[in-house]
Amino acid sequence: MNLVPGLLLCGLALAAPVFAVQQPDFSLGGGPAVPAAPDPAIARALTTIQAARIQQTIDTLVRFGTRNTLSSMETDLPPGQGINAAADWIAGQFEAISKDCGGCLEVHRDVFTADPAAGGPWTRRIPRPTQLTNIYAILRGTDPVQSKRMYLVTGHYDSRNTDVLDDHGAAPGANDDASGVAVSLECARALSKLHFPATLVFVAVAGEEQGLVGSAHLAHLAREQNWQLEAVLNNDIVGGNTTPGDTLQLKDRVRVFSEGVPSAATPAQLKRIFALGEENDSPSRELARTVADVARGYFPATGRKGSEPAFSAFLVFRPDRYLRGGDHSSFNHEGFAAVRFTEWREDFNHQHQNVVLPPPGSDAPIKGDLIQFVDFDYVARVARLNAAALATLAGSPGEPQNVAIDAHKLENGTTLHWDAPEGGDADVRYEVLWRQTTAPDWQYELTSRPGVAGAHVELTVPVSKDNVVFGVRAVDVAGHRSLVVVP
Numbered sequence: 001m002n003l004v005p006g007l008l009l010c011g012l013a014l015a016a017p018v019f020a021v022q023q024p025d026f027s028l029g030g031g032p033a034v035p036a037a038p039d040p041a042i043a044r045a046l047t048t049i050q051a052a053r054i055q056q057t058i059d060t061l062v063r064f065g066t067r068n069t070l071s072s073m074e075t076d077l078p079p080g081q082g083i084n085a086a087a088d089w090i091a092g093q094f095e096a097i098s099k100d101c102g103g104c105l106e107v108h109r110d111v112f113t114a115d116p117a118a119g120g121p122w123t124r125r126i127p128r129p130t131q132l133t134n135i136y137a138i139l140r141g142t143d144p145v146q147s148k149r150m151y152l153v154t155g156h157y158d159s160r161n162t163d164v165l166d167d168h169g170a171a172p173g174a175n176d177d178a179s180g181v182a183v184s185l186e187c188a189r190a191l192s193k194l195h196f197p198a199t200l201v202f203v204a205v206a207g208e209e210q211g212l213v214g215s216a217h218l219a220h221l222a223r224e225q226n227w228q229l230e231a232v233l234n235n236d237i238v239g240g241n242t243t244p245g246d247t248l249q250l251k252d253r254v255r256v257f258s259e260g261v262p263s264a265a266t267p268a269q270l271k272r273i274f275a276l277g278e279e280n281d282s283p284s285r286e287l288a289r290t291v292a293d294v295a296r297g298y299f300p301a302t303g304r305k306g307s308e309p310a311f312s313a314f315l316v317f318r319p320d321r322y323l324r325g326g327d328h329s330s331f332n333h334e335g336f337a338a339v340r341f342t343e344w345r346e347d348f349n350h351q352h353q354n355v356v357l358p359p360p361g362s363d364a365p366i367k368g369d370l371i372q373f374v375d376f377d378y379v380a381r382v383a384r385l386n387a388a389a390l391a392t393l394a395g396s397p398g399e400p401q402n403v404a405i406d407a408h409k410l411e412n413g414t415t416l417h418w419d420a421p422e423g424g425d426a427d428v429r430y431e432v433l434w435r436q437t438t439a440p441d442w443q444y445e446l447t448s449r450p451g452v453a454g455a456h457v458e459l460t461v462p463v464s465k466d467n468v469v470f471g472v473r474a475v476d477v478a479g480h481r482s483l484v485v486v487p
Contacts, residue, residue, distance in 0.1 A: 122211030145423030155180020156208035175239035215327035240378025
């Protein structure tokens with residue numbers, strides 16, 4: 001006699017109980033989170049970003065010989081050499097872009113003196129009072145209310161060789177960071193012909209190699225002048241290094257670094273972050289996720305013939321690389337959301353090194369940050385991703401306000417409520433997102449419409465707030481998504 005596998009009790013074979021396989025309730029009330037369809041106007045603007053012009057920009061910056069910040073105080077440099085000449089050229093590029101769009105850009109110079117007598121962590125790298133100049137161009141938003149929102153892209157135009165105090169020696173700085181300046185200029189060129197409700201800021205800062213001095217001054221200026229700066233994209237070493245024989249460099253992605261717990265958080269904010277388990281949901285981290293979401297929409301892995309090749313944002317959940325820093329940190333310290341873009345694999349022979357060309361036949365590596373190791377097509381892809389993210393955010397309705405979860409009662413569902421973005425209209429809709437607490441990115445979404453401009457919105461999702469992380473973003477009729485706000 002064949003018995004059903006189970007228990008043997010008092011000589012009787014008992015069949016094992018059969019349990020139905022239950023799936024978690026994570027997807028109840030919503031569907032998988034999917035990227036938004038590209039805006040055709042933005043997609044057309046991205047096609048104007050060309051590798052040939054990026055090559056021209058980087059080549060021009062390299063030809064200034066050195067862009068060491070300390071060279072701003074030297075008077076014996078050859079004509080057309082040094083960081084001041086580079087600053088003039090960059091400002092001229094922004095002015096030319098503005099002329100082409102009918103004067104749409106406000107071009108500014110943020111000029112100040114870094115004096116080591118005042119103290120600071122950078123005094124060993126600036127031994128005497130030194131003039132620094134940040135150059136930035138503002139594309140004002142068209143909406144009287146929403147133009148207060150600002151989104152910024154930057155790269156640093158200063159350079160260095162092995163000795164950070166060497167203000168005369170060759171310091172081409174092709175990858176670090178003429179590549180990032182090229183991204184900022186190309187974003188300005190591509191987006192200046194479009195109109196957005198919010199404001200865009202295109203920047204090239206000095207003093208990065210001296211200890212983030214230029215970006216620290218600009219970030220502090222933004223805080224003092226009450227800029228409503230909602231996102232900063234810092235591009236530093238985005239040249240897609242092309243060292244011969246390096247088979248591990250990946251050209252289909254760019255790393256995006258973001259801080260977790262905000263460096264500017266107050267003790268009260270830290271207490272709330274740790275109590276709610278929001279260590280992975282800082283504004284900077286949500287900005288990084290937004291960049292990845294934009295990449296999935298504008299640069300899909302598959303598409304019709306002739307579409308943009310796949311290019312992704314590889315999210316790294318830490319503020320920066322080991323032993324290194326970047327200008328986004330200056331904005332983080334002032335309380336702004338900021339992330340860093342960097343190529344997949346760096347070659348340290350081509351960063352912070354004196355130029356050394358080994359004799360023919362030698363196996364010794366070439367040293368120096370030379371233009372021959374920059375992949376201009378790669379820089380163009382990075383610039384397109386930056387531009388797509390900036391345009392999406394500037395075109396969005398802005399962040400929903402006062403987002404909160406109702407935690408006053410015990411329930412297996414979750415009730416969220418929020419207010420419309422400032423200046424939002426009746427066409428704004430909202431996407432409630434959620435993910436498992438161990439998931440790196442949003443997994444599910446539910447779309448809702450408020451129906452009335454400025455209305456208070458309340459929505460209940462049949463998923464337990466104890467098991468997931470929730471977020472809310474605003475979306476306009478064209479599909480432009482705001483940053484996600486975590487309750």
